[in-house]
Amino acid sequence: MRVTVLGAGLLGVSSAYYLNQLGHDVTVIDRQATPAAETSFANGGQISVSHAEPWANPGAPLKLLQWLGREDAPLLFRLRADMRQWLWGLQFLRECTPARTRHNIEQIVRLGTYSRDTLQALRRDIGIAYEERTQGILHFYTTQKEFDAAQAPAEQMRALGCDRQVISADEAVRLEPALRHIRPQLAGATYTQEDESGDANKFARALAQQCEANGVKFLMSHNITALRELGGRIDHVEATDFEGRFQRIRGDAVVLAMGSLSPLLAQPLGIRLPIYPAKGYSVTMPVKDASMAHQVSLTDDEFKLVFSRYTSDGSDRLRIAGTAEFNGYDRDLNAVRCEAIVRRVEQLFPGAGDASQAQFWTGLRPATPSNVPLIGKTKLPNLFLNTGHGTLGWTHACGSGKSVARIVSGLAPEVDFAFTGMTGTPIAGVIAPATR
Incomplete structure (x- = not known):
């Protein structure tokens, strides 16, 4: 055909x-x-089957209320005179029940596991290279409440074949020594060894x-x-x-x-x-101090950010991406949100990246309520x-x-x-x- x-x-x-x-x-x-x-073009770079808990989950409505009006909120709804936005939001709320969340995790994990296997087969078949790293993905938590809430989804993912292991803060630092700076703040982590990262573009x-x-x-x-x-x-x-x-x-x-x-x-x-478009942000910056920069791809639960590292052709750079802004088809960079990402990077990995050479990007991610x-x-x-x-x-x-x-x-x-x-x-x- x-x-x-x-x-x-x-x-x-x-x-x-x-x-x-x-x-x-x-x-x-x-x-x-x-x-x-x-x-x-400049997304977070993760092949993350373990990132399967949807935005719409039982804890989401309260978080959204707490984040309303905050320019640097991880998930920001800018309410508009836009019927599509309101209908999408109502559907989102309907997806926040425990039963719907479990169902959606099941769908996301099944497709993700199959897709990761398909990517790996493609890589073997045609030798495609894209600065891939196969060191897994480490998802860390800086509040005990969020860490506790991660236990049930992680257990469901394991039952579906995604080996997302719950680990201690000390084990997280062992796997990624760059986290040592925030060890006192770490409540725990999960680690999925089979997950990967790479330059999607x-x-x-x-x-x-x-x-x-x-x-x-x-x-x-x-x-x-x-x-x-x-x-x-x-x-x-x-x-x-x-x-x-x-x-x-x-x-x-x-x-x-x-x-x-x-x-x-x-x-x-x-x-x-x-x-509905969910505007996401990313920051790319050269590595300034390699000893402070992460090697393993990371997910910061509190700030809804993902961290990847690209090294090729003499270039060593960090990619930090995440957050979501529901503001129609607006593509303008919001300086407050950009600065919040850079600030968080410096809190976690002081001196690792050269913020003076940071490149900012935003893209519209096509989000379904589920x-x-x-x-x-x-x-x-x-x-x-x-x-x-x-x-x-x-x-x-x-x-x-x-x-x-x-x-x-x-x-x-x-x-x-x-x-x-x-x-x-x-x-x-x-x-x-x-x-x-």
Whole structure:
């Protein structure tokens, strides 16, 4: 078949790769000049199956109330006259029950484990390099209450095959000596040895090159304006190229992998996707004192930040990313939030990074209320979804790409996950029943 993939980020490129592997003629369309130039550009770098507890959990409503009005809050809702934001927020609250949280963790872990295995197989098969580190991920807690609350989710993840071990503060410092500075503040930690980290942007660009070598066509600097339906199917994609020329791109199937922009293209077709942009921030800075810098990828629970380290070609740098700001499609950098991240880095690892050379970035992560992504079929038989991955796009990229490629090809996915449009496995929170 001729398959058109909309979006050249991590999810779009991985979809294109696996569709091509199954023998399809694939064209990828993206408004940017290069692949992975938006949400995949400067994310936190973690392949984190263990980061499976969704934002919507029983403790979230109280935290959100406490954080209201704080410019540096880890999770910040800027209430707007935006019905989509309010509907998303109501769905988010419905996902905060213990039962829904357990269900969502199960979905996220299953897809994450499969995706991590798929990434590792891809790395072996084609030798792709992206500054990967396979030292695991250490999730540390600086309050006893949060550490205690982590026990049950960690136990559930272990039961699902994600070996997230609960460890003491002393063991955490042994695994990552850079934490010694805050040892008195550590309540404990969890450690997942199988988790990884790496440069998502470098991975996506390298995989795009592999796709091109295999015959995949990339239409970059093409602004997608509409999906046109005819006879109950997608007839063509409308776009304008970098010179403003109008184009109609036709294919047998379309995969929608445009992150936060996905619901804007789907809505005119009568498909309402429960995705709202969550603006995330990252800081990248050169390592100043290697003895103070972390080696293991870290997650700071209190401030909702993740820490990775990239070393290649004589460059040694830290990447710190996280927080979420729900403020529509605004992409402006908020200086207060940027400074809060730098301040936290200095508290944890004083002198490790050169803050005077810090580079700041923000991107819109496509968040569903449940944190469970939307992958699979829609009510239109030739329109497929691979979107809504929130903060876990890098973690879930390969598994999602391979799964949607199999679904497009009429094959069963290899993982037990609630794919959209598949019999008996609806995704909670999709507003239009026709998309289930």
